[in-house]
Amino acid sequence: MTRPDVLIVGGGVIGCAVAYELAKQGLRVTLLERAGLCAGASGANAALIWPQAMHRDVALDLTLACARLFPTLGEELGADIEYRRTGGMVAIETDAQWAQMTEYVAGQPAVGLHAELLDGAEARRREPLLAPDIRGAVFAEHGGTINPFRLTLGYAHAARVRGATLVTGTEVLSLLRRGDRVTGVRTPTGDLESEVVILAGGAWSGPLAATANLRVPVTPRQGMMVVTEPAPFHLRHVLKPIKSDTDMWRFSQPWPPDAPGKPGYDPNLPPGKGMGVAQTVTRNLVIGSTSRFVGLDRSPTLAGIRYVLESARRIAPAIGQLRMLRAWAGFRPYTPDGLPLLGPAPGVDGLVLATGHDGSGIGMSPVSARLVAAAVTKADPPLPLEPFDPRRFGDS
Structure with a gap:
């Protein structure tokens, strides 16, 4: 397998959305998923878009920014995501x-x-x-519904069209760490290295981070x-x-x-x-x-x-x-404060977190992916990254 610029661990809606955003910018992206796409929380939710459930200002800002994108997102991805704004x-x-x-x-x-x-x-x-x-x-x-499977697979298809490689049935056993840098991942078929690893493992993010002696509070x-x-x-x-x-x-x-x-x-x-x-x-x-x-x-x-x-x-x-x-x-x-972890992991280089959305990953996915992509490429983010910075909980 060709060495990618970015390795993404996790094939849920967040991982697939991040793969799409980075591939759209011309990066070589490889996503690894141990089961099938949308096999975790992304495929086990209520299919709701509900900004009014957000009591935190920044969570509300994030969800509303996403709500504005959903009406045209299916067309952008080339997929029928079955979005309906019903109220x-x-x-x-x-x-x-x-x-x-x-x-x-x-x-x-x-x-x-x-x-x-x-x-x-x-x-x-x-x-x-x-x-x-x-x-x-x-x-x-602002209430509405969406098909989480079609959304996730729509992101995956759009990422592949733009050159990303998405590999299912491949478990990431551990992160590879050399000194103060995460350099790649270990799989049953061997090690794979990249400049950046993005951990989008949902509820499994904590145990995976622990393989590199890192604490992710999920x-x-x-x-x-x-x-x-x-x-x-x-x-x-x-x-x-x-x-x-x-x-x-x-x-x-x-x-x-x-x-x-x-x-x-x-x-x-x-x-x-x-x-x-x-x-x-x-x-x-x-x-x-x-x-x-x-x-x-x-x-x-x-x-x-x-x-x-x-x-x-x-x-x-x-x-x-x-x-x-x-x-x-x-x-x-x-996460302890109910906000996702988006951005560089504390205490180590080369690892970016894209996890911790609790039950709002579907509704927060479009802009979360853009925030993570901005953290990787050093571009201007669509919203301030600071409230979602994983380093708010201290160094690992």
């Missing part, structure tokens, strides 16, 4: 939630977003599938998903329930230290992030997800699946008529 609704079930969401809506213009507070009648007029006892809903115009966060048979009805919007009043913070303030889903918190409590219902172009419903810290255990649980289905059925009872086709669990690469 989204957060269902309000209690008076307490109504009061809290009134404050939430009032604060949206200050962060560059628009949301509407709808009473029950208006919410059901716009989305007839909502339950008759719904107190109301918040309509968010923790696997398991999320369970369900997909139903094609529905005889049409869901007009992405739907999100507020699972309990104690989860209200997710829409109005940063994630508190003792929130459900945090490492060390009881994982059997109701999950605190990422619940949604979306309909694909084939009319299937994708529902989820839960939030648990159980290492790399990929096993869904009956309790988790029941929780996902009951949460969805509570706000849209017609969902209860559908048969479940399958359930699965994927791993989100979670």
Whole structure:
């Protein structure tokens, strides 16, 4: 294999998007993936685009910048990524939630977003599938759906067209390090060197970095998903329930230290992030997800699946008529501050990180890839890189 300028480890949406951006600039790019493309978190998510879920200013900036690109991204890649900007609704079930969401809506213009507070009648007029006892809903115009497989494979195809080499079925066993520099990777068939290695391994980024005595603060966060048979009805919007009043913070303030889903918190409590219902172009419903810290255990649980289905059925009872086709669990690469790691790794040269997007890798992929490409080529980034700099957690 010809020595590339850049080696990318990981064939999810982030790795493939970075491969595309760098190949577009004329670099010799080789991507290595141990399984198949889109085999990790990129293929195990809710297929949602939801900027309103971002409570951090810089995360919101990143997600909104990506949302502006999605309408034309498929044409750029030469792929039908099945992007639809449907708008989204957060269902309000209690008076307490109504009061809290009134404050939430009032604060949206200050962060560059628009949301509407709808009473029950208006919410059901716009989305007839909502339950008759719904107190109301918040309509968010930026909500939408996308096919994560088509997006990832679209990036991969566009990267190959521009000269990148994408190799699947090849596991990276370790990073190669000489002194203070990462020089390449070791695979079962031999070593491969390059000027730059980009670690886009998602939830597996930490163990891979450890092979070079580096610490990357990424923790696997398991999320369970369900997909139903094609529905005889049409869901007009992405739907999100507020699972309990104690989860209200997710829409109005940063994630508190003792929130459900945090490492060390009881994982059997109701999950605190990422619940949604979306309909694909084939009319299937994708529902989820839960939030648990159980290492790399990929096993869904009956309790988790029941929780996902009951949460969805509570706000849209017609969902209860559908048969479940399958359930699965994927791993989100979670970081301590909820922001991705984009840029040079601390304490070593030659290694760039492109990981830690938690459950937002799909929605953050276009601009994340451009930020990483800018870090590699020393070009001007589309957004400030500093908030995502892996060195914010200190040297390894």
